Each structure stands twice: as structure tokens, then as C-alpha cells.
Amino acid sequence: MYKFILLCFTFAQVLQAQQMKPSAGTIKHYENFPSKLVKPRNIDVWLPEGYSKNEKYSVLYMHDGQMLFDANTTWNKQEWRADETASRLMAEKKTKKFIIVGISSIAETRRSDYFPEKPFDELSKSEQDSLYNIKKEGELLFSEKINSDNYLKFIVNELKPFIDNIYSVYSDSKHTFIAGSSMGGLISMYAICQYPNVFGGAACISTHWPGVSKLENNPVPAAFMNYMAAHLPSAENHKIYFDFGTATLDAAYEPFQLQADKVMKAKGYKAGKNWMTKKFEGADHSEQSWAERFDVPLVFLLGR
Numbered sequence: 326m327y328k329f330i331l332l333c334f335t336f337a338q339v340l341q342a343q344q345m346k347p348s349a350g351t352i353k354h355y356e357n358f359p360s361k362l363v364k365p366r367n368i369d370v371w372l373p374e375g376y377s378k379n380e381k382y383s384v385l386y387m388h389d390g391q392m393l394f395d396a397n398t399t400w401n402k403q404e405w406r407a408d409e410t411a412s413r414l415m416a417e418k419k420t421k422k423f424i425i426v427g428i429s430s431i432a433e434t435r436r437s438d439y440f441p442e443k444p445f446d447e448l449s450k451s452e453q454d455s456l457y458n459i460k461k462e463g464e465l466l467f468s469e470k471i472n473s474d475n476y477l478k479f480i481v482n483e484l485k486p487f488i489d490n491i492y493s494v495y496s497d498s499k500h501t502f503i504a505g506s507s508m509g510g511l512i513s514m515y516a517i518c519q520y521p522n523v524f525g526g527a528a529c530i531s532t533h534w535p536g537v538s539k540l541e542n543n544p545v546p547a548a549f550m551n552y553m554a555a556h557l558p559s560a561e562n563h564k565i566y567f568d569f570g571t572a573t574l575d576a577a578y579e580p581f582q583l584q585a586d587k588v589m590k591a592k593g594y595k596a597g598k599n600w601m602t603k604k605f606e607g608a609d610h611s612e613q614s615w616a617e618r619f620d621v622p623l624v625f626l627l628g629r
Contacts (some may be wrong), residue, residue, distance in 0.1 A: 327422040327423065327585070328376030329462040336436045341484070342419045342500075344366050344397055345369060345391075345394050345395040345398050346394075346395050347371060347394045347408040348374055348394075348406075348408055348409050348455070348506075349373070349409055349411075349412035349497035350371055350373045350374050350376070350408050350411075350412060351370065351371070351372050351376070351516075352369050352370065352371050352372075352394065352516065353369070353370040354367065354368075354369050354579070355369070356368075356605065358484065360479045360483050361483070361485060362475040362478050362479040362482075363434075363438065363472065363475055363476050363479045364431055364434060365391070366428065366429045366430070366431055366486065367391065367429040368390065368425070368426065368427065368428060368429065369390050369391075369393070369394065369425075369426075369427040369429070370424060370425070370488070370492065371393070371394065371407065371408055371411070371425040371427065371553065371616065372424055372427050372492075372605040373411065373412055373415055373423075373424065373585055374412060376493075377493070378493045379491055379493075380422065380493060381494060381495050381500075381501035382421075382422050382423050382492070382493060382494045382500075383421050383422065383424075383494070383495055383497070383501070383627060384423060384424055384425075384488060384492075384494045384495070384501050384502070384625075385423055385424070385426070385502045385503070385504060385626075385627070386397065386426045386428060386480060386484075386485075386501075386502070386503045386504070386588040387407070387425055387426065387427050387433075387503075387504050387505060387509075388428055388430060388439065388503075388504070388505035388506075388509035388512060388513070389428075389429070389430045389505060389506070390426070390427025390428045390429045390510050391402060391427070391429040391430070392405060393405045393408075393427045393617035394406075394408050394427070394509065395508050396405055399566065399612070400609075401612070403611060403612035403613050403616075403617055404541070404543050404616065405612055405616045405619055405621065406426060406619070407425055407427075407616075408425075410616070410619045410620050410623065411423070412494065412500060414620060414621075414623055414624065414627075415454040415498065418626050418629060419620075419628060419629065420623055420624060420627040420628055420629060421500075421627050421628075421629060423447075423500075423502075423627055424492060424494060426484070426488055427609065428480065428484070430509075433468045433469075434468065434469055434472070435467040435508065436466060436468075436508060437467050437468065437470060437471055437472045437473070438472055438473055438476040438512070439476070439505075439509060439511060439512040440467070440471050440473055440508065440512075440536060441473055441511055441514070441515035441549065441552065442472070442473045442474045442511065443474075443515075443519075443547050443552055443556075444545070444548040444551070444552040445471050446491055446550070447548050447551065447552070448544055448545075448548055449544075451618070452544050454579055456537055457470065458583075459537055459538060459539065460544065461538055463484060464465060465614055468535055473515060474519075474627065476512070477512070477515070477516055477520065479514070480503075480522055480589060481523050482571050485501075486524070497525075497620065498521070498523055498524060498525040498562070499525050499562070500521055500525070501523060501524055501525055502524060502525065502526040502527065502528070502626050502627065503516045503517065503524050503526075503527050503528075504527065504529075504530065504609035504626075505528075505529070505530065506531045506612075506615050507530075507531050507532070507533045507610065508526075508533050509530075510529035510530050510531060510532030510533060511532055511534075511536065511549070512528070513527040513528060513529045514527060514529045514532065514549075514553070514565070515552075515563050515610050517537065517558055517563060517565065518553065518556040518557060518558060519556070520557030521559070521563065524563075525563055525567070525629075526563060526564040526565065526566070527563075527564075527565050527567040528540075528558065528622035528623075528625075528626060529565065529566065529567045529568075530566075530568055530615055530622065531568065531570060531574075531575050531578065531610055531614075531615065532567055532569070532578065532581075532582070532585075533574075533578075534546045534549060534578055534585070535577065536549070536583065540577060541624060546581045546584070547584075550588055552587075553585065553588045553590070553592075554588050554591065555592075557588070557589070557592045558628070560592060560593040560594045560595070560599050560600070564599045564600070564626055565589070565594065565599070565601075566590060566600075566601045566602075566603075566621075566622040566625050566628070567582060567585065567586075567600075567601070567602040567603070568601075568602065568604070568605060568618065568621070568622070569582050569601040569603075569604060569605070569608075570604075570605045570606075570608025570609055570614055571604070571605070571606050571607060571608065572607055572608060572609040572610075573609040573610045573611075574609075574610035574612045575608060575609060575614075579604070585602075586602050589602075601612075601621075601622075601625050603618070603621060605618055
């Protein structure tokens with residue numbers, strides 16, 4: 326598959342991002358990165374200032390990659406400021422040197438790609454049907470069947486081999502991390518559980534524990550907790566970060582996060598050592614809020 330992907334980008338299809346302009350470092354833009362598992366999507370690889378083939382870098386894979394670097398190109402004119410924060414932390418020698426692989430989401434399939442599949446499979450048929458029938462603003466919440474297992478296979482079996490071959494990076498789990506917010510937080514939790522030998526750390530930011538839009542009579546959070554209890558990777562060689570705010574959508578998360586924290590403790594994770602949960606008073610569910618605290622998970626996962 327790697328050779329197939331490389332062939333696709335042989336003829337000047339590896340482009341400097343024409344619209345996305347980072348404030349620090351450079352971006353290599355891959356338009357409609359091919360896949361046999363999911364719909365093609367854009368990939369933006371951010372390289373820090375001074376990136377050199379003579380050095381090795383850790384890799385942070387991030388979901389919703391179109392929201393990371395340039396507010397001028399995003400739907401809500403907000404961004405994570407991932408390039409500025411990463412550059413500052415590396416310059417201050419607070420983190421190891423790393424690159425960021427931004428994986429763009431596709432609006433109509435985002436929920437299907439990001440909703441953890443194994444917990445969904447554990448729900449009863451009537452519960453699954455109920456979730457598939459949920460509508461938001463007149464549209465079905467899930468436009469397609471849950472496809473997160475294939476989405477993770479895309480990252481692990483198609484995208485990661487490409488990154489490992491093209492860029493000067495470490496390929497082992499000790500130097501490979503995954504992060505996202507909201508539904509992206511869910512799929513990051515799922516990724517480290519499904520592929521503990523690939524990802525050494527995960528940042529689950531404003532994790533959308535309800536999974537869907539309804540809170541009452543919702544079987545989803547319990548399914549997630551049961552899945553984590555059975556599949557969390559070893560605390561010996563993994564790090565997991567969670568956080569949440571207290572405003573807008575984040576206001577609903579604390580009771581569920583407290584349940585997740587109990588699971589973390591039961592599985593041998595130690596707060597401040599290989600696990601962190603942070604509460605940010607007044608923080609809402611937005612890229613602006615995530616940008617303001619993005620340094621916290623970066624230092625926790627990639628700190629020197």
C-alpha cells in the first residue's frame with residue numbers, strides 16, 4: 326500500500342499548502358490522500374523550523390487536521406495554533422522535537438469515523454438502531470455506518486508507513502502519539518486501546534463521552550467505560566491525557582470524566598506520572614479554548 330500511495334504523489338501532487346499558512350515551521354500538503362479503507366482526505370504534515378533529515382523526530386497524529394494551523398482557512402475562523410505552541414515548547418526545550426500529522430476530517434463522515442466501533446458493537450440492536458435514528462437539525466447524526474475500525478487501520482496501515490518512509494521520524498510507539506478533541510478525543514482513546522504497540526500516548530481533549538447529542542437514557546458512556554476497563558493498554562509504557570472545560574458542550578462532561586478516571590486508577594495509572602486529567606474552569610468547546618491549553622498535553626506526552 327505504501328508504494329501505491331507514493332506513486333500517487335510522484336507527479337507534483339505533493340504540494341505546499343496553498344491556503345494554509347503556518348506562523349511557524351512549514352507544511353507539506355497532501356491533497357486527497359488515497360485509501361482503500363476510508364474516503365480520501367487531506368493530510369497536512371507540519372515540520373518545525375530547522376527540520377533536518379539528519380535528526381529523528383517524534384510524531385503526533387491529530388484528527389480534524391484542517392483546524393490546526395491557520396484560522397483564515399477554517400469554517401469558524403479559529404485554530405489550535407498548533408504550530409506556534411509546538412515551536413515555542415521545542416525552542417524552550419520543554420518537549421522533544423516532533424512533527425505533527427494533521428488528518429483532515431470529512432464533515433459528513435466525521436461521526437462515523439470517530440465513534441469507537443467495538444463499544445458500539447456491544448450495544449443491543451435496538452440501542453444501535455436508536456443511535457442511527459438520531460437527528461440533528463433535521464439530518465441524521467450518522468450519515469453512514471460506524472467506520473472507526475477502518476479509520477484507525479487507515480492511520481496505522483496506510484498513513485503511518487508513508488510518514489515513516491518519507492520523513493525522518495522514529496517509528497516506535499515510544500515516539501508516536503495521537504490526539505484530538507471532542508469526538509476526536511474519543512477516537513484517540515480508542516486508538517491507543519486498539520493499537521497499544523503503535524501509540525505510546527494519547528491526548529483526549531474535551532472528550533465527548535456522551536457519543537451522541539442526547540444525555541438522558543444514553544447507553545453510550547457506560548459502553549465506553551466498559552470498553553476501557555477491558556482494553557486500556559499497560560500503564561507501564563503508555564501515557565493518557567484527558568481534560569474538559571465547564572462551559573457550552575463541555576459543561577456536560579465532568580460526571581463522565583470522573584467515571585473514566587476511576588477506570589484509569591483501577592487499571593494502575595498514576596495521576597501526574599502516566600495519566601493526567603485536567604479541569605479548565607470557564608473553558609468552552611472550541612478551538613480557541615483548546616489552543617489556550619494545548620501546551621499542557623504536549624508537555625505531558627512529549628516532555629523531555
